[in-house]
Amino acid sequence: MAPKVAKGKGKAGKGSKGAEDASVTKRVKVWSTWAMKKAKVVAHYGFIPLIIVIGMNSEPKPQLSQLLSPV
Structure with a gap:
């Protein structure tokens, strides 16, 4: 029979930093x-609304209907 290789627990300390970075x-x-x-x-x-507010605060002050009309 082939000998069994025990897995070490010492690698957990090295891998935890990588896991933390991934998180x-x-x-x-x-x-x-x-x-x-x-x-x-x-x-x-x-x-x-931002465009309307900027338009309302410009000079000359237009009416809201003038801002919303396409002309």
Whole structure:
């Protein structure tokens, strides 16, 4: 019979650093994905109101109907 090779437990200390780095990397990816999804929604629904507010604060001050009309 072939001799059995015992697996050492000493490698756990070296591998834990890599696992921790992978966990941090995964958290950063998840957070950045979440943040980009929220930013997309804010940009989508906030663009037109932002243009209206900027237009209302410019000189000469137009009426809201003048800002919204295509002419």
